Amino acid sequence: MLILSACEKEPAVKLAGTYTGTLDISGFSTYENSEVVITGPALSRAIITFKKFPLASDSDITIYAARVENDTEKYTISYTGSVIPGMECTLTGNSQGGNLSLDIIIEAGGTNFSLNYTGIKEADN
16 A cells, blocks of 8 residues: 655744844834744744734734745745724735744824834744
């Protein structure tokens, strides 16, 4: 009896973890040592939490169903929807080799904010 199976290969560095980096809010300010925590992916979805998010009075902001696609080199991340009432978000980005890059557009109160996050994954314990 011959059994064949296919396994989807993932990048060598897993997506899940804590990233520390720079959050740049265009025309507003740049925040060093900004933390992003990613859980998953599971079923092609991940949870992304921006810790102490400046546009939400330093509260944590969580995206619960970011779409994640992967190949052998990187993860591609996307999301469009509400993050909290009155705050819409469009997010695109990728993670490769422990480096995370996210481009985010936030619409809140009729104003659009353009953000860029770049971070490096902290070592797994």
